[in-house]
Amino acid sequence: MSETSAETPWAFGAAPDPEDVLAGVDTRVPEGVDATGLAELCLALGDDALVLAHRLSEWCSNAPDLEDDIALANVALDLLGQARLLLARAAAADPGLVGRLVPGLPAGSPALPEDALAFFRDPDAWHCARFVEVENGDFAHTIARLAVFATVRLAAFQRLVEHPDPVLAAVAAKAVKELAYHRDHAGRWFLVLAQGTEESRRRLLEGLRALWPLHDELARAYDLDGARAEAEVVLDQLLAVSTVERPAVAPYDGPRHTDDLTRLLAEMQSVARAHPLGVW
Amino acid sequence: MTTTQELQELQEGFDAVVARGDRIEPRDWMPEGYRRTLVRQIAQHAHSEIIGMQPEGAWLTRAPSLRRKAILLAKVQDEAGHGLYLYSAAETLGVSRAELTRMLLDGRQKYSSIFSYPTLGYADVGTIGWLVDGAAICNQVPLCRTSYGPYGRAMVRVCKEESFHQRQGFELLLTMMSGTDEQQAMVQESVDRFWWPALMMFGPPDADSPNTARSMAWGIKRHTNDELRQRFVDMTVPQAEALGVTLPDPELRWNAERGHHDFGQPDWDELARVVSGGGPCSAERIAHRRRAHDDGAWVREAATAYAARQASGFETGLRPSSTTGTVVEEVAQQPSRNHGAEA
Ligand SMILES: [Fe+2]
Ligand SMILES: [Fe+2]
Numbered sequence: 001m002s003e004t005s006a007e008t009p010w011a012f013g014a015a016p017d018p019e020d021v022l023a024g025v026d027t028r029v030p031e032g033v034d035a036t037g038l039a040e041l042c043l044a045l046g047d048d049a050l051v052l053a054h055r056l057s058e059w060c061s062n063a064p065d066l067e068d069d070i071a072l073a074n075v076a077l078d079l080l081g082q083a084r085l086l087l088a089r090a091a092a093a094d095p096g097l098v099g100r101l102v103p104g105l106p107a108g109s110p111a112l113p114e115d116a117l118a119f120f121r122d123p124d125a126w127h128c129a130r131f132v133e134v135e136n137g138d139f140a141h142t143i144a145r146l147a148v149f150a151t152v153r154l155a156a157f158q159r160l161v162e163h164p165d166p167v168l169a170a171v172a173a174k175a176v177k178e179l180a181y182h183r184d185h186a187g188r189w190f191l192v193l194a195q196g197t198e199e200s201r202r203r204l205l206e207g208l209r210a211l212w213p214l215h216d217e218l219a220r221a222y223d224l225d226g227a228r229a230e231a232e233v234v235l236d237q238l239l240a241v242s243t244v245e246r247p248a249v250a251p252y253d254g255p256r257h258t259d260d261l262t263r264l265l266a267e268m269q270s271v272a273r274a275h276p277l278g279v280w
Numbered sequence: 281m282t283t284t285q286e287l288q289e290l291q292e293g294f295d296a297v298v299a300r301g302d303r304i305e306p307r308d309w310m311p312e313g314y315r316r317t318l319v320r321q322i323a324q325h326a327h328s329e330i331i332g333m334q335p336e337g338a339w340l341t342r343a344p345s346l347r348r349k350a351i352l353l354a355k356v357q358d359e360a361g362h363g364l365y366l367y368s369a370a371e372t373l374g375v376s377r378a379e380l381t382r383m384l385l386d387g388r389q390k391y392s393s394i395f396s397y398p399t400l401g402y403a404d405v406g407t408i409g410w411l412v413d414g415a416a417i418c419n420q421v422p423l424c425r426t427s428y429g430p431y432g433r434a435m436v437r438v439c440k441e442e443s444f445h446q447r448q449g450f451e452l453l454l455t456m457m458s459g460t461d462e463q464q465a466m467v468q469e470s471v472d473r474f475w476w477p478a479l480m481m482f483g484p485p486d487a488d489s490p491n492t493a494r495s496m497a498w499g500i501k502r503h504t505n506d507e508l509r510q511r512f513v514d515m516t517v518p519q520a521e522a523l524g525v526t527l528p529d530p531e532l533r534w535n536a537e538r539g540h541h542d543f544g545q546p547d548w549d550e551l552a553r554v555v556s557g558g559g560p561c562s563a564e565r566i567a568h569r570r571r572a573h574d575d576g577a578w579v580r581e582a583a584t585a586y587a588a589r590q591a592s593g594f595e596t597g598l599r600p601s602s603t604t605g606t607v608v609e610e611v612a613q614q615p616s617r618n619h620g621a622e623a
Pocket of ligand 2 (some may be wrong): 359413445
């Protein structure tokens with residue numbers, strides 16, 4: 001009975017210190033780049049990724065089929081990876097950021113900057129778009145949201161690859177590949193749902209219509225160097241091939257954040273906040 | 281028509297392959313009882329992977345650091361992959377995933393008793409990785425050499441990932457044990473709850489396991505329930521010491537004469553209750569799966585309708601041919617997202 005020992009379960013000893021995702025990276029902000037502006041940009045991009053990753057992770061074990069559980073988890077993992085890098089970049093670029101945005105961080109907290117920002121920041125200090133905040137609807141709502149989000153974000157990240165900050169540029173280069181996959185995956189499903197059955201088409205149109213008032217805010221947030229115009233063209237192509245019209249609904253004009261974000265954060269932060277000095 | 285003599289020759293050929301320790305492959309002749317036993321065992325294993333996504337999946341939205349969130353999501357995703365892979369292996373025996381899913385939802389097939397227990401705190405994520413994935417490894421490593429080819433090959437990949445899950449679970453507990461007093465107490469409380477159910481994962485004692493002998497003769501099983509349970513206890517005791525937790529068994533002690541640990545018996549009546557659907561979360565687990573299945577029906581219908589319409593045209597790339605067993609090796613090519621799982 002030697003099979004198990006041959007697997008060498010692990011090395012005993014002290015648990016490794018959780019490392020900052022940017023450990024070993026030169027995080028000095030290049031001359032001529034506004035550090036505060038860079039941090040704000042990274043924070044907003046990171047917050048969007050984290051909040052949508054969280055929403056997608058809610059599908060895990062609830063998706064229509066195993067393949068969809070796996071695919072949505074894949075997308076969520078990509079976005080979570082982007083979020084960690086971007087939040088860490090924001091904190092490193094502007095060393096005062098965590099102190100300003102997370103005044104309630106307990107003294108002696110062992111949390112990494114990315115975790116301080118994710119788990120100890122109150123809702124009003126988040127920079128995400130309402131488009132990613134709202135609760136999951138059905139699968140069609142999720143597909144519509146992901147198709148639009150990935151299209152809009154991809155166009156912006158293709159430009160960020162040229163950003164003067166090499167850290168953000170490197171994060172963008174990695175993210176572009178991921179987002180292209182997300183867009184294609186969601187785009188294929190968008191087409192299938194649009195042309196599958198009457199019910200799937202009805203649900204897709206409903207999901208898109210529910211999200212559309214929040215699209216303008218998202219598109220403006222990602223409008224870097226003409227990215228919006230390009231994203232709109234791609235989106236129109238997807239809508240045309242699926243024979244779906246742009247919903248005729250006015251942009252939403254309400255508070256900066258939704259209740260849905262408050263509830264999401266209350267849940268996400270519950271364990272971390274219950275153990276303010278906990279190590280994980 | 282197969283004559284009695286032909287049948288006998290087929291049986292002898294089959295027995296010889298099993299005796300040599302070679303693999304039976306999907307196209308080979310096999311006794312009907314062997315096929316049925318395998319379908320039941322592989323399906324039950326696949327169902328366990330899928331139901332097993334729930335207790336830990338419940339903590340995905342509350343993981344206390346972004347690193348833990350990523351580790352947990354990658355793990356639960358791995359389990360979905362294991363399920364997919366095992367359903368594909370079962371399909372090589374002439375049953376479909378849809379049929380097997382139906383049998384799970386109707387209560388005609390079972391899943392591992394351990395997933396009928398609740399997860400009450402984040403420490404449970406670590407304990408499940410350490411003890412439950414650990415017990416699964418003890419059960420499954422010998423299955424890498426099981427006599428049915430597709431099942432054995434599925435197990436090779438599954439075991440690699442399970443052993444990584446176990447290390448991650450242990451690492452979470454070890455980290456928590458280096459934390460606050462409260463965190464340490466959470467770990468101990470969690471281990472207290474999961475220890476006995478983990479021992480039950482190996483099934484009833486050998487004396488009450490009538491099918492074991494036949495499964496061993498067929499080369500499906502390689503060790504008895506009690507042998508595997510003993511191995512698990514022997515493997516786990518030093519790990520518990522390294523963690524600094526106490527295993528909740530007053531009878532647990534090293535027996536130098538046997539060269540093994542002596543340990544107490546789990547409550548076998550409890551196991552019988554849980555296996556027959558009376559576990560604390562049994563109803564909830566199946567209700568969750570049924571709801572997800574029913575809620576997704578319109579999506580699957582849409583995909584089928586779309587594919588039918590496109591059949592003469594182009595492929596969308598959605599929905600690999602889920603009705604055939606040929607996807608087994610294809611699924612195996614998809615890498616785990618668990619960082620270091622290949623290490
Ligand atoms: Fe598994
Ligand atoms: Fe596992």
